[in-house]
Amino acid sequence: MNLRLIKAADAILGRVATVLLPAPVVGCYGTSIRSVLFIRPGGIGDAVLLIPAILSFRNKYPKARITVLAEKRNGAVFTLCSVIDEILLYDNNGELFMALRGSYDAVIDTEQWHRLSAVVARMTWAQILIGFGTNVRSRLFTHQLDYEQSDYEETSFLRLLTSLGIAVTQTSVPFLTVPTPAASVAEVLLGELADRTFVVIFPGASIPERRWGADKFRQVAKRLSAKGVSGVVVGGEDDRGEGERIVADTGWLNLMGETSLQETTAIIERSSLLVSGDSGILHIAVGLGIPTVSLFGPGREKKWAPRGDNHIVINKHLPCSPCTTFGYTPKCPINARCMAEISVDEVEQAVLTLLDRKNFDKHQQKP
Structure with missing residues (x-):
């Protein structure tokens, strides 16, 4: 059905x-x-x-x-x-x-x-x-x-x-468990990246109004690549062409259409952070305890955006957003301006901020 x-x-x-x-x-x-x-x-x-x-x-x-x-x-x-x-x-x-x-x-x-x-x-x-x-x-x-x-x-x-009779208590992360077979497949697909710092981009969305656009994601990938940051693009087979556009001239890996949900989860688990719109993949990263940069527009930030210092939410907070209620988003008469106004500079800076914070925390933990 x-x-x-x-x-x-x-x-x-x-x-x-x-x-x-x-x-x-x-x-x-x-x-x-x-x-x-x-x-x-x-x-x-x-x-x-x-x-x-x-x-x-x-x-x-x-x-x-x-x-x-x-x-x-x-x-x-x-x-x-x-x-x-x-x-x-x-x-x-x-x-x-x-x-x-x-x-x-x-x-x-x-x-x-x-x-x-x-x-x-x-x-x-x-x-x-x-x-x-x-x-x-x-x-x-x-x-x-x-x-x-x-x-x-x-x-x-x-x-x-x-x-x-069960009280509402704060959930500790990670709360998702990656199956061993999926982790093994992810290691093979990642190759040399498996043991390196890398960023994951998920450009997909369930509706057009939540898409930021392959060209903007491509600019982010190029800028990060120029700074020595490696990356992987994940998503469905239908978006594989979009993935190729994003990774072009970056040296990044396009795994769109090549992984199951479990394997995508395993790839995200090995990453340093995820960049995504308001999507289910975003919540998988949260459930794995992986930092995120998320792009919100039509969706309700209070209801769906990740919480905590390891997550940066970019939202222009236009007067008409959020417009989604009970999962329904009306067709946008202004071409999803709430997403279009999010700049490449903002996303790049958010990624670099989280990477710097992650590296700082890693050094702090050393004896």
Whole structure:
């Protein structure tokens, strides 16, 4: 089932089902949870930022079986979390049926707005049903929580666990684990770079409004290369030509279209920092504890931008931005000026600042 079909089904079937299904009975439940289902449709970024909540759940319930119901486009993210027992795919009919047939003490629907995931949660008939009460979907849960657009998304997911008596606590990094086979492939692909300082650029984005442009990334790569900084460009096969433009005359490595998500993660783990727009790959770097330079425009900085001194967020804060709400970004009438006004100088300087800071910290740690 493709993304467009899922959204269409949600708009029609989701609305009807949320009204027709009986609301769950809210009662007193025991504190013992032997199995849980986390539902996470959507993209890579949401999936990455859910993992701290899954780890927090595991700390509270070390013997509980954890199942995640994801999508094909984000399912691989959960292979980066070693405490998950089973990963099923929301858009695979057979695996969705397996999830519905499962026996769970609690189901946690982490979708923020769409209704079908709430319907799926209710159809498991689990006694404890937790989710965001952002619309009529709230009637299908035993525990509904508010969803705040100004909360960091990782925090929003952690708040869902308060219904189970789990406090919201700061997550330590790294919280992602790179599988050994992926690390081995990354080492081969990187070659001589594997043991050197290098920068990773991810120029992709889920929508055109979040793209900064290959020409600007190319200028950054050329300037860094002139200063002796090596680099790698990662991304999907569709953007391979863009990757070639970025690395031209730089000596950098273009690995676009040559790596799985796990292998891309392994490459980022070996790097000194990542440069990216508002993307799922950005959150992977955060989950690995890798410094980032991120470019924000349409997206909500308060909700999605990395936190901490090792991350530099560049955002022009135009009056019309952010314009994205619940994952929807309207077509921009001014050609994404919020991204276009970010300069090559700003990005280059941010990269050099983080590299200098990283080198300083490394020297400080020496005996």
